[in-house]
Structure formats: C-alpha cells, structure tokens
Amino acid sequence: MIAHRRCGCSGVLLPEISLGLWHNFGDVDDPSEARNMIMHAFDQGITHFDLANNYGPPPGSAEKNFGTILRSDLLAHRDELFISTKAGHAMWPGPHGEWGSRKHVLASLDQSLQRLRLPYVDVFYSHRPDPHTPLEETMSALITAVQSGRALYVGLSKYPLTMLQEAVSILRASGVRPLLYQPPYSILNRWPEAEGIHAWLEQEGIGSIVFSPLAQGMLTPKYLNGIPAGSRAAREDGFLQESQVIAQQEKLRALSAVAETLGLPLHHMALRWALQQQGVTSLIVGARNVAQLDDNLAALQVPELPIEALQAIDRVAPAVRKEHAEG
Numbered sequence: 400m401i402a403h404r405r406c407g408c409s410g411v412l413l414p415e416i417s418l419g420l421w422h423n424f425g426d427v428d429d430p431s432e433a434r435n436m437i438m439h440a441f442d443q444g445i446t447h448f449d450l451a452n453n454y455g456p457p458p459g460s461a462e463k464n465f466g467t468i469l470r471s472d473l474l475a476h477r478d479e480l481f482i483s484t485k486a487g488h489a490m491w492p493g494p495h496g497e498w499g500s501r502k503h504v505l506a507s508l509d510q511s512l513q514r515l516r517l518p519y520v521d522v523f524y525s526h527r528p529d530p531h532t533p534l535e536e537t538m539s540a541l542i543t544a545v546q547s548g549r550a551l552y553v554g555l556s557k558y559p560l561t562m563l564q565e566a567v568s569i570l571r572a573s574g575v576r577p578l579l580y581q582p583p584y585s586i587l588n589r590w591p592e593a594e595g596i597h598a599w600l601e602q603e604g605i606g607s608i609v610f611s612p613l614a615q616g617m618l619t620p621k622y623l624n625g626i627p628a629g630s631r632a633a634r635e636d637g638f639l640q641e642s643q644v645i646a647q648q649e650k651l652r653a654l655s656a657v658a659e660t661l662g663l664p665l666h667h668m669a670l671r672w673a674l675q676q677q678g679v680t681s682l683i684v685g686a687r688n689v690a691q692l693d694d695n696l697a698a699l700q701v702p703e704l705p706i707e708a709l710q711a712i713d714r715v716a717p718a719v720r721k722e723h724a725e726g
C-alpha cells in the first residue's frame with residue numbers, strides 16, 4: 400500500500416501520490432479508461448482525488464464523470480476517500496463566472512457538489528489569487544464553505560507568499576485553519592522553493608500538495624527527441640504547448656543523463672526528487688491510462704536520491720524565483 404504523510408500539523412494523512420483529474424477525465428476522453436484509472440488508483444491505495452470546477456473538457460465534465468463513478472462503484476468507500484475541488488478559474492459566462500468574489504466561489508461550490516453528487520467535499524480551494532477582489536471577501540466564502548458544512552477543510556492554490564500569509568491569517572482569525580497549499584512544483588519549476596513558500600508552510604504546519612510534478616509529462620522520456628503523437632503537447636485540447644517542450648529539451652536531455660547515472664528513467668527520478676523536497680506532503684500526478692499510473696507508482700520504490708544526484712540536478716535546473724522561471 401502507498402505510504403501516507405501527515406498534512407502539516409493536522410489530523411489528515413495524504414498518500415505520497417494523489418491522482419488529479421485535470422486532463423483525461425472529461426467528456427472528450429474514453430470513459431472506460433477513466434473509470435479503470437480511478438478504480439485502479441483506489442485499489443493501489445490512492446485515497447486522494449483532486450478535482451476543480453473547470454476540469455474537463457468541457458468544464459465541469461470531470462466532476463460529473465467522477466460523481467458517476469463514485470455513485471456506481473465507490474460510495475461505500477466515501478469515508479476512505481479524500482476529495483477536493485476548487486473555484487476561481489473561468490467557469491460560466493458573465494461577471495460572476497470566475498475569480499474570487501463571494502458570489503462566484505459559493506455558487507461554484509454548489510454547482511460542484513451537484514455534479515459530484517456529494518453533500519460536502521473534503522477540501523475546497525481558492526484556485527487562484529484574484530488581484531481585484533479583497534482577500535477578506537474570497538476568504539469569507541471559504542469560511543462559509545466550512546461553516547455551512549459544504550467543505551471539511553480549505554486550501555489555497557498558486558497564491559504568492561505575501562498574499563498567502565495574509566489569507567492564512569484571515570482564515571485563522573475566523574477559526575478556520577487552512578489545510579493545504581497547492582502550487583506547481585517540479586525539477587523544472589521550483590519557484591515555491593526559491594521564494595521560501597515551502598519553508599514557510601512547514602514552519603506554519605500547513606501541508607503542500609504539489610501539482611504537475613512531471614511538468615505535464617515533460618519529465619518523462621517521451622519528449623527527449625520530439626513530440627510524440629497522442630501526447631499532451633500534441634493534443635489540441637492539451638494545456639502543454641509544443642513551444643514549451645522545445646524550450647526545455649536541452650535541459651530534459653541533461654536531466655535524463657543524470658537519471659541514467661542512477662539507473663532510473665527520468666520520471667522516476669523526477670517523482671522521487673519532488674517527494675524528498677522540504678515541505679512536500681503529496682504529489683498530484685496526472686495519467687492518461689492505468690499503465691502510466693502504475694509506472695508512476697513504481698517511483699515510490701526508488702530509494703532517496705543521493706546528494707551527488709541532487710547537486711547534479713541543481714546544476715541543470717536550479718531553483719529560481721517565478722519571474723526568472725522559463726516554463
């Protein structure tokens with residue numbers, strides 16, 4: 400079974416690898432593969448599934464499809480599962496279809512619960528910082544989510560450090576403790592580390608569940624020599640751009656050479672690296688099929704990377720602040 404780690408100083412334990420439903424679980428995807436992945440993940444000990452209002456495409460369909468699978472196959476296991484959703488990215492037309500207003504955040508949560516066919520989620524996130532809405536307003540919606548029983552815990556995603564600190568103090572003043580922070584984080588994207596976010600979270604007893612630890616697939620061997628058909632970078636509805644891959648290819652080859660010295664494939668080194676960084680509670684991976692999921696779970700058997708490998712990785716892909724990051 401997969402090891403679980405305590406989430407900051409809370410009672411919640413999360414699996415070292417969690418499954419995200421951003422890609423491959425929408426109405427455009429193969430429903431039987433999606434179902435197989437969820438069932439297989441649960442059978443392997445993945446207890447945490449990460450969703451958001453807008454996952455699909457079309458937006459909302461990942462929640463709807465997950466809700467269907469949950470109802471048909473997993474409802475008896477609801478209390479073994481930790482399910483998250485988020486609000487903040489564009490979801491419906493008009494002035495209240497996105498961002499951080501109380502109106503958007505609470506209406507979106509109600510819609511998510513309907514699609515998921517659940518009375519509550521375990522974690523509800525503010526999906527992104529809103530530069531125009533007062534933080535007090537967005538946090539008031541998260542506080543209401545908990546106080547009304549629609550969410551057990553709250554989290555924040557992609558907030559810069561100063562905004563995160565302010566948000567945390569507003570939540571705490573109302574007696575709602577933030578459980579989790581959700582940043583992008585991988586060997587290729589180390590700004591949460593460079594900006595001291597992970598060190599601060601650890602000190603504050605808040606967990607960090609990092610997304611895209613494989614940099615959307617770039618940290619697998621598939622892009623070392625091109626863009627294979629069917630990959631996320633080749634898909635029209637994929638979020639990864641060919642230009643992003645090309646910009647990173649030289650670095651990917653250098654990282655792959657480091658992995659080779661360890662006798663590992665690039666993605667196993669990338670996942671093990673992320674798991675041994677300060678402040679990291681869980682990695683949210685994506686997968687297109689059961690074979691990829693299993694391949695990623697195999698990285699949990701890899702021993703800790705030695706200091707020489709960490710130093711070699713630092714030389715190829717040092718931690719840099721967000722404004723200096725490439726991808």
Ligand SMILES: NC(=O)c1ccc[n+]([C@@H]2O[C@H](COP(=O)([O-])OP(=O)(O)OC[C@H]3O[C@@H](n4cnc5c(N)ncnc54)[C@H](OP(=O)(O)O)[C@@H]3O)[C@@H](O)[C@H]2O)c1
Binds near residue numbers: 418581612686692
């Ligand atoms: N909070 C936020 O704003 C935010 C943003 C993004 C993501 N997230 C969360 O994080 C989750 C994971 O993000 P992600 O999908 O970008 O994570 P990722 O693990 O970095 O990338 C997953 C993709 O990499 C490829 N891949 C994975 N394992 C592979 C393997 N063993 N061999 C070859 N290719 C492999 C697959 O793409 P191919 O199609 O190329 O095979 C897969 O869909 C999302 O589902 C979501 O829950 C949150």
